[in-house]
Amino acid sequence: MSLWARFGHQPNATDEIRRIKDDLTEIHRLPEGWYSGVMESLMQAFGHVWLMMLAWAVLALISISPIKQHKLFKP
Numbered sequence: 001m002s003l004w005a006r007f008g009h010q011p012n013a014t015d016e017i018r019r020i021k022d023d024l025t026e027i028h029r030l031p032e033g034w035y036s037g038v039m040e041s042l043m044q045a046f047g048h049v050w051l052m053m054l055a056w057a058v059l060a061l062i063s064i065s066p067i068k069q070h071k072l073f074k075p
Contacts, residue, residue: 001040002041003017003041004017006038027039
């Protein structure tokens, strides 16, 4: 769940979410009750990035596997 979905209804949510996205050290200065939700959102986003990188790696492996080694010269 995104930060906006979790905290969009909170007062000053726009400023807080902007500060969190601009600088992750703002996690140490969150309003009361935001820490667990922010950490869950960030870990979910990290998981999605990891899965995307895994998908790109598998796609790269599949696309280069049929390529044969090219000889640069004949002896």
